Amino acid sequence: MMTHDIAVIPGDGIGHEVTPAAMEVARAAGRRHGFGLHLTEYDWSCERYLREGAMMPPGGLDRLRAHDAIFLGAVGAPGVPDHVSLWGLLIPIRRAFRQYVNLRPVRLFPGVESPVRAEVDLVVVRENTEGEYSEIGGRMNRGFPEEMAVQQSVFTRAGVTRVLDYAFDLAGRRRGYLTSATKSNGIVHTLPFWDELVKERAAEFPGVRWDQEHIDALCAKLVLQPSRFDVIVGSNLFGDILSDLAAAVAGSIGIAPSANLNPSREFPSMFEPVHGSAPDIAGQGLANPIGAIWSAAMMVEHLGHARAAEQIVAAIAAVLAKGDVRTRDLGGTSGTEQFTRAVLAELG
Numbered sequence: 001m002m003t004h005d006i007a008v009i010p011g012d013g014i015g016h017e018v019t020p021a022a023m024e025v026a027r028a029a030g031r032r033h034g035f036g037l038h039l040t041e042y043d044w045s046c047e048r049y050l051r052e053g054a055m056m057p058p059g060g061l062d063r064l065r066a067h068d069a070i071f072l073g074a075v076g077a078p079g080v081p082d083h084v085s086l087w088g089l090l091i092p093i094r095r096a097f098r099q100y101v102n103l104r105p106v107r108l109f110p111g112v113e114s115p116v117r118a119e120v121d122l123v124v125v126r127e128n129t130e131g132e133y134s135e136i137g138g139r140m141n142r143g144f145p146e147e148m149a150v151q152q153s154v155f156t157r158a159g160v161t162r163v164l165d166y167a168f169d170l171a172g173r174r175r176g177y178l179t180s181a182t183k184s185n186g187i188v189h190t191l192p193f194w195d196e197l198v199k200e201r202a203a204e205f206p207g208v209r210w211d212q213e214h215i216d217a218l219c220a221k222l223v224l225q226p227s228r229f230d231v232i233v234g235s236n237l238f239g240d241i242l243s244d245l246a247a248a249v250a251g252s253i254g255i256a257p258s259a260n261l262n263p264s265r266e267f268p269s270m271f272e273p274v275h276g277s278a279p280d281i282a283g284q285g286l287a288n289p290i291g292a293i294w295s296a297a298m299m300v301e302h303l304g305h306a307r308a309a310e311q312i313v314a315a316i317a318a319v320l321a322k323g324d325v326r327t328r329d330l331g332g333t334s335g336t337e338q339f340t341r342a343v344l345a346e347l348g
Contacts, residue, residue: 003036004303007067007268009089012046013277014336015073017285018292021340022071022273025312026296028347033308040067046077046085046277055088061096069299070270073292074277090272095129097267099260100159101166102126103298104243104274110321112251112330119227120250123174125167126239128260130159131190133236155190155235160197166263167233168205174230178202180212181234181242194235219245226250247274254288254329257295259302271299285335288327290316293343315346 010019023039030036042063044056055075064070070093075085093099108120136152171178180198184191195212202210213221215238222229222242226249234242247256256274273291281287293316301309319325325342326332334342 001034001036003038004068005038005040005066006299007064007070008039008041008073009044009070010041010073011044011075011089011277012077012085013074013279013282014275014287015045015075015277017282017287017336018273018289019071019073021289021336022292022296024340025293025315025343025347026300028344029297029300029305029308029312032311032347033305035303035305035308044089046075046080049080049084049088050077055085061092064093064268065097067268069268069303071296071299072270072272074273074275076277076279078279091133093270094260097270098129098262098264099267099269100127100129100163101259101261101263102128102239102243103259103261104239104246104256105294105298106243106246106250106256108250109255109317111323111326112255112320114249114251116223116226116249118225120246122226122229122246123170123231124239124243124246125163125170125231125233126243127159127163127234127236128239129236130154130156131236153190155193157197160194161201162263164198164201164233165204166261167231168201168208168210171208171210171231172205176208177230178208178210179218179229179232180210181215181218181232181238182212183215183238185214190235198233215241218242222246223249244274252288252329253291254327255290255294257291257298259295259298261302269299269302271295271302285337286328287336288329289336289340289343290327293340311347312343315343318346319343 010016049055104124132153134154137150139149141147182191184195247253254275260270262269273295275291297309297312319342325334
């Protein structure tokens, strides 16, 4: 039987609850489809940072490099600034392993109430390693009236082109429609450059219809007309905002999965739910495990088991359609364990 070597980082908060649920479901699917998962757990987290002064140990990236994939539960805790937790763990992994595509599918499952009355089935493709989230910049004159901060955005031809090619190719395999998020009417250098490259790469994908929307108008249209969209591609910042907005339109950020992909497979890819560590409900067994389970399905698909991944997502949909088992964020009373058991029962 084929066995995949997975690095598991539960992280913080509800990550310790939803990660075991996701791995249990993935392993159950593996038993049905003839593959196994060998899990190696790492305690890298904000708790570790408070105890030892670092989110992960020296050489941590080298330890991850040998795995087939990485699963991350959540990052963040009270008392640790978000920029410390993200730049100490999540972002170094994304960049060291060239995970330049952040892939976030969004769909409205049967039985889930959306704040809008529309069908939702789209994918946000976010550039994941450069753009607005660069390390270039600094602060000076701290504490004085003339204190200032400078943050540089970095858009490279190579970085933008590769994520656009991924998005156009994905649109060609879906409904053949791509929307580019921009703001070139106000941001006068980087976004006109982005627009030029979108037009340039579109010529290589004649079967894909495409357009572009300014980010402010796009946010409004995503709420008012979500069924219109198929694949949306955006820079690091725009993709981040749009994917969370789209998840809320689909009913709850608790159901949203994501994949940080190295499409060349030169390095391991990383899979994580979008919802964060939710310290307000951590340890109570209340967390919605759908985002984590769906992220595990994306991992299983990336590892080459598309049918198993489809069955995991179908099991989630079947549980939600029945309506008797759902977590609090979806209007129910069930907990993490109960929902996970229901998904496992659907998987057989």
